[in-house]
Amino acid sequence: MQKVTVVAKLTAKDGMEDRVKKELMTMVEETRKEKGCINYDLHVDETDKSTFLFYENWVSKMALEHHFETPHFRHLRSLADELFACPTDIKIMKMVSDPE
Numbered sequence: 783m784q785k786v787t788v789v790a791k792l793t794a795k796d797g798m799e800d801r802v803k804k805e806l807m808t809m810v811e812e813t814r815k816e817k818g819c820i821n822y823d824l825h826v827d828e829t830d831k832s833t834f835l836f837y838e839n840w841v842s843k844m845a846l847e848h849h850f851e852t853p854h855f856r857h858l859r860s861l862a863d864e865l866f867a868c869p870t871d872i873k874i875m876k877m878v879s880d881p882e
Contacts, residue, residue: 786846787875788838793867799831802865812854818845
């Protein structure tokens with residue numbers, strides 16, 4: 783199995799930054815319990831509090847696909863129109879500097 787890295791950028795609508803942060807912190811708490819999650823780290827832009835970034839590592843593509851079907855992921859997705867200014871920018875990456 784090959785490890786998978788995900789970088790996901792989310793942009794909160796104006797005035798929704800605190801609510802978005804709360805929802806994303808719930809995602810962190812729940813996702814870190816998932817089998818196959820190596821790390822699931824949330825960041826916020828120091829100069830633009832509406833821009834959030836997840837840096838994630840998964841043991842495999844299958845583990846990541848399972849994550850997309852979890853209740854907490856589906857819940858966040860159901861709030862997308864309410865909370866986010868634009869679609870999430872998700873990049874699925876493969877490490878090349880230290881391949882397995």
